Amino acid sequence: MNTAQLKTDEQKFLASLKKLDTDFYSRKDVVKIAKELLGKIIVTYFDEQLTAVRITETEAYNGVVDKASHAYNNRRTKRTEIMYANGGKAYVYLCYGLHHLFNVVTNTEDVPHAVLIRAAEPVIGINEMLLRTHKKKPDYTLTTGPGNVSKALGIYTHHTGNDLKSAIFFIAEDGYKIANKNIIATKRVGVDYAAEDALLPYRFFIKDSKYVSGKNQVKL
DNA sequence: CCAATGATTGCCT
DNA sequence: GGCAATCATTGGC
Secondary structure, eight states: OOGGGSOHHHHHHHHTOEEOOHHHHTOSOHHHHHHHTTTOEEEEEETTEEEEEEEEEEEEEOGGGOTTSTTGGGOOOTTGGGGGSOSSBEEEEEETTTEEEEEEEESSTTOOEEEEEEEEEEEEOHHHHHHHHTOSSOOGGGSBSHHHHHHHHTOOGGGTTOBTBSSSEEEEEOSOOOOGGGEEEEOOSSOGGGGGGGGSOOEEEETTOSOOOGGGSOOO
């Protein structure tokens, strides 16, 4: 990216970030990674527009043994192939024919784990997010819900397979910490078809955050 | 080849 | 709270 054309506050913001490295993503415990992604920053710099959000809600998908996962029972198709890559890649797919859902691929090669990013809080580029989502005013719906997060950040299915350590699309930490007692675990949303696996406590969100999807969200 | 469907959202009542 | 929108992927024929 050409950082010279960024505003001073944008440059300062980027300088405060440290990208998560491959070791973070390639660990074996996807549930732990889903928890640790809370509070991290997603940055996109598509079309000369810098946008960033802080993750507030995630869901773990535990690979071949998880009936809610696209890779359940080692299902390996053109769409899911990227889930079998080493951690640190983006898995983006179209849901209900219109929503682009962004997942972080974790674990090592041939172990198809992923974390769905379900909600976040805007940090940089709110005006651009409003343009992308066709909204008038920023409220919690701007980046709450997996479809909305992708829309606000400009993430589409053609980004599937992208490396999350690139200059224009990455996840980073900025030192922000969340106490364990402020992380809530619940069952996942919209996976009732997954029988007993639908009940697993694989969804995590930041307690009291306004940017949380479903019935746990706080109305303004 | 083709019908069914989904890790959702937003608009209507 | 109910339901329509909208289509790539999937799996069955």
